[in-house]
Amino acid sequence: MVKREKKMRKRLSKSDIIFLTAVYFFIGLFTLAVLYPLIYVLSASVSNPAKIISGELVLFPKGFSLKLYEKILTNKNIVTGYKNTVFYTVFGTLYNLIMTTCAAYPLSRKDLKGNGFFTFIITFTMLFGGGMIPAFLNLNNLGLINSPLVMILPGAVSVTNFIIMRNYFMHSVPNEVIESAYVDGASQIRTLTSIVLPLSKSILGVLIVYYAVGHWNAYFSAMMYLQDDSLMPLQIFLRRILLLNSMEGMTGGSSLEDQLLFEGMRYALIVVAVVPMLALYMIMQKSFRKGIMIGAIKG
Amino acid sequence: MQKVKSKRLASAIPCLKAWRKSIRKHWQLYLLLIPVLASFIIFNYIPMAGIQIAFKDFTLKDGIWGSEWIGFYHFERFFTGYKFMTILKNTLLLSVTHMIFTFPFPIIFALALNELRNARAKSMVQTITFAPHFISTVVIVGMMTAFLQPDTGIINIALTNLGVLDADTYVSRLPQFFRPLYIMSSIWTNMGWSSIIYISAISAIDPQLYEATEIDGAGRFKQVWHVTLPGIRPVIITLLILNFGSIMSVGFEKVYLMQTSINMDVSEVISTYVYERGITARQFDFATAVGLFNSIINLIMIVIVNKIAKKVSEVSLW
Numbered sequence: 001m002v003k004r005e006k007k008m009r010k011r012l013s014k015s016d017i018i019f020l021t022a023v024y025f026f027i028g029l030f031t032l033a034v035l036y037p038l039i040y041v042l043s044a045s046v047s048n049p050a051k052i053i054s055g056e057l058v059l060f061p062k063g064f065s066l067k068l069y070e071k072i073l074t075n076k077n078i079v080t081g082y083k084n085t086v087f088y089t090v091f092g093t094l095y096n097l098i099m100t101t102c103a104a105y106p107l108s109r110k111d112l113k114g115n116g117f118f119t120f121i122i123t124f125t126m127l128f129g130g131g132m133i134p135a136f137l138n139l140n141n142l143g144l145i146n147s148p149l150v151m152i153l154p155g156a157v158s159v160t161n162f163i164i165m166r167n168y169f170m171h172s173v174p175n176e177v178i179e180s181a182y183v184d185g186a187s188q189i190r191t192l193t194s195i196v197l198p199l200s201k202s203i204l205g206v207l208i209v210y211y212a213v214g215h216w217n218a219y220f221s222a223m224m225y226l227q228d229d230s231l232m233p234l235q236i237f238l239r240r241i242l243l244l245n246s247m248e249g250m251t252g253g254s255s256l257e258d259q260l261l262f263e264g265m266r267y268a269l270i271v272v273a274v275v276p277m278l279a280l281y282m283i284m285q286k287s288f289r290k291g292i293m294i295g296a297i298k299g
Numbered sequence: 300m301q302k303v304k305s306k307r308l309a310s311a312i313p314c315l316k317a318w319r320k321s322i323r324k325h326w327q328l329y330l331l332l333i334p335v336l337a338s339f340i341i342f343n344y345i346p347m348a349g350i351q352i353a354f355k356d357f358t359l360k361d362g363i364w365g366s367e368w369i370g371f372y373h374f375e376r377f378f379t380g381y382k383f384m385t386i387l388k389n390t391l392l393l394s395v396t397h398m399i400f401t402f403p404f405p406i407i408f409a410l411a412l413n414e415l416r417n418a419r420a421k422s423m424v425q426t427i428t429f430a431p432h433f434i435s436t437v438v439i440v441g442m443m444t445a446f447l448q449p450d451t452g453i454i455n456i457a458l459t460n461l462g463v464l465d466a467d468t469y470v471s472r473l474p475q476f477f478r479p480l481y482i483m484s485s486i487w488t489n490m491g492w493s494s495i496i497y498i499s500a501i502s503a504i505d506p507q508l509y510e511a512t513e514i515d516g517a518g519r520f521k522q523v524w525h526v527t528l529p530g531i532r533p534v535i536i537t538l539l540i541l542n543f544g545s546i547m548s549v550g551f552e553k554v555y556l557m558q559t560s561i562n563m564d565v566s567e568v569i570s571t572y573v574y575e576r577g578i579t580a581r582q583f584d585f586a587t588a589v590g591l592f593n594s595i596i597n598l599i600m601i602v603i604v605n606k607i608a609k610k611v612s613e614v615s616l617w
Contacts, residue, residue, distance in 0.1 A: 012519075019520040023411045030408065031424050034431060034487065037442060040453060055456035103335040106328035113321030118332060125343040128598050131590035132551075132570070133577040134349025137363065138342070154342040157335060188327035217435030220552050224578065235437045242441030243556060266445050270438050277433045285426065 045069070045271045049264030068268035071261055078269070081234035088151040088233055089215040096211040097204070099156040100165055105192050108169035109178075119166075126159040132224075139225055150225040151218065151233070158214070161207055168203040169196065205284045216277050238273055242266055353591045357584035366584075373588035382572070390568040393478060393554070394546050400482045402542065404490045406535060409497035410523055428491025440556040443484055447471045474562040481557060496538070497531055504530035537608050544604035547596045569593045 012020070039059060044052045048063030056062055072078050106112055107119050130138070135154075136145075144150040173196050181191040197204070219235040226232055240246040322329060348363065353373055355366040377383060408428075415421045431439070446454040447470040458464035470476050508526045517525065551570040558566045567575075569589065577586025 016519045019518065020414060023414045026407070027411050027415060027424055030490065031427050034428050034491065037446065037487075038430070040446075041442065052453075053451040055451075055453065057453075099335055099338065102331040106325070106332050109325065109328060111321070112325050112328055113318050118336065121336065121339060125339060127601060128347075128594060129343060130346030130349050131587060131594055132573050133583050133587040133590060134346040134352070135342075136578065137349050137352075137583065138346040142341070153338070156338045156342070188325060189331070192331075213433050217433075217437075219435065219437050219556075235435055238435075238437045238441060239556065242437065243444055263448075263451060266441065270442060270445075273438055274434050278430055281430065281433050282426070 041267050041270050044264065044267035046268075047264070049260040052267070053260065053263055068261070068264045069272075071265055072268050072272060077229065077237050078234070078272075080230060081232055081237040082272075084148075084231060085216060085234040088148070088218070089212055092152045092215040093208060093211040095152055095156060096158070096161075097207060100158070100161055100207060101192070101197070103157050103162050104165035104169055105196065108166045110170075122157065122162060123159055136224060145225055146227045146231065148231055151215070151221060154221070158211070161210055165200075165203055165207060168200060172203075173199050209280060209284050212280060213277050234273055238269065241269060350587060350591055352584045353588035355584055357587075359583075373585045374592065376585065377589050377592065382567070385564070386567055386569055386572050389565055390547060390549050393481065393568060394549050396478055397482050397485060397549075398542050398546070401485050401489065401493075402539065404486055405493035406497055406531075408490055409494040409501060409531075410527060412494065412498065413501050413527060414519065414523070425491065428494075430491075431488045432492035434488070436552045436556060439484055439488055440553065443480060444471045447480075471557075472559045472561050474565045477557065477562045477565050481553065485553075496534060500531040500534040501527055536611055540604050540608040540611065544601040545597065547593060547600060 036059075040057075043059060043061045044057055045068055046064055046066060047057055047061045048065055049068070051057045051062035103122060107115055107122075109115070129135070139145055139150060139154065144153070177195060177199075178191055181195050182188070186194070217235060218233065219239065222233050222236050226236075352363055352366060354368060354370060355363075356369045356372075357363070357366045361367075412421060412424065415424065444452075446452045449455060449467045449469050455464065455466065455468070455470065459466045464470070471480065504527065508530070509522055512522050512526055547569070549568045549570060551574065554566060554568055555571050555574065558571065570593070573586045573590045573593070576582050576589065580586075
């Protein structure tokens with residue numbers, strides 16, 4: 001590998017150098033364009049809000065303080081929203097994983113009669129659905145409107161994730177292993193839990209990230225189906241504060257200092273809302289890269 | 300008559316036998332499927348029955364089945380309404396411009412990344428550029444709004460200093476900035492992530508092809524042009540065609556979050572109109588009709604496009 005690189009470096013001609021410079025410039029520019037807003041938000045969240053508003057803050061924190069975080073963590077609505085989001089994310093993801101496995105494993109077995117029909121029932125929903133209003137009326141009839149269950153039960157299986165997982169079971173878990181377990185007298189469910197799933201850790205990692213991110217960032221379903229503030233996830237409060245400029249029960253509000261705190265609070269709020277999922281992504285990265293490549297090629 | 304019957308029976312018996320055999324062997328697998336199918340029926344198929352209210356004079360009291368049929372009244376009202384052309388235009392314009400501007404970037408990015416031979420730098424760039432994909436739409440629109448805040452947002456300050464903007468311009472609210480902001484933020488969010496499929500297609504290209512062109516004395520750019528790009532062409536064409544399939548389906552969330560009372564003339568699309576009419580104004584039947592119109596067009600588009608994709612590149616969704 002090293003040798004090859006050396007060889008290549010030797011062969012670089014003038015036009016190659018120009019080309020590569022352009023390539024590196026493009027990559028560098030885009031990477032910075034992605035990175036800069038993130039760093040800015042992080043810096044702003046630990047700065048003195050007056051420095052943000054005046055434009056003095058460019059990259060690194062100015063006038064370090066954790067006051068903004070203090071302000072957020074004592075806000076009742078934000079804390080409620082955070083708790084709700086964690087709840088929906090943990091139980092929603094767990095439910096999604098169980099249901100997706102229940103769908104993907106049987107339908108990955110080619111000798112299962114009715115396989116094509118059941119798969120069609122699932123994938124057809126990707127092409128056509130009742131739409132926003134019939135879905136709402138249906139949940140209303142089921143009595144799920146304004147119930148926390150509405151954030152977990154509908155959308156139990158995402159069709160794309162089902163296909164990714166089924167393809168993984170089909171192509172990456174050797175059929176002989178499954179058959180021999182069956183011959184040895186292991187039941188189908190036993191085979192799944194003690195042989196197939198342990199072999200599928202990377203795909204489970206991918207699905208955990210996909211589903212968890214989906215729940216954490218869910219905004220639409222909460223807006224449509226929930227009414228009480230005590231049930232609302234973080235994203236709803238985020239919208240009120242970041243986009244509608246609502247002060248969300250912050251006292252005072254008219255003094256200059258309160259205004260400043262409110263401006264700065266946006267940034268601390270963004271950090272608090274974004275960090276858990278970015279952390280999950282970083283932690284899962286290894287299995288993630290492997291897994292998405294498999295999904296991308298075969299899915 | 301008798302013969303036909305017996306023939307049918309004869310073909311039905313092995314079929315039944317096969318079922319019975321499969322169920323005996325796999326009953327636990329069928330058991331696993333039951334909750335999944337139940338969930339799809341309850342949350343996906345039963346709502347489809349609710350579509351009928353698009354042709355009914357729906358009242359909550361009479362319910363979906365009990366309300367009176369009124370034919371295509373709601374559709375007529377929608378097609379002849381004064382908003383119809385505006386909404387259709389906004390939807391198409393937004394999705395077409397969005398597609399034109401966002402489609403090439405992930406390809407260019409994947410090609411560029413492939414030229415970066417240092418593995419550690421490559422993985423670092425990927426880690427960073429994938430990250431925005433994990434940020435919620437609310438936060439992305441929120442960040443945009445914060446940065447563009449008149450007088451105080453960092454981008455507004457920078458542009459004012461450069462002399463291209465008045466300090467008090469409310470960029471995130473004005474109609475002329477709606478589409479550019481929608482598109483630019485989408486590039487920021489998705490360029491890294493969308494490049495994955497191209498990166499994996501590039502990794503499947505036979506390395507011998509590069510060696511062959513190298514012997515011919517081709518430079519790095521020529522290699523990209525004559526080997527890498529043709530190598531991923533099927534993927535590009537397929538994705539392009541599939542993109543056309545979703546031309547009438549502009550996502551709800553981001554448009555809704557970016558909507559302001561000032562930019563409604565350009566930002567009102569079919570999905571936000573359905574929400575506004577149905578959920579806010581409670582005209583369930585009318586909104587269902589609008590939604591049905593949209594999903595039927597989407598379905599037709601996807602089916603046609605998939606047929607074309609099959610012909611062109613022998614790749615298809617199903």
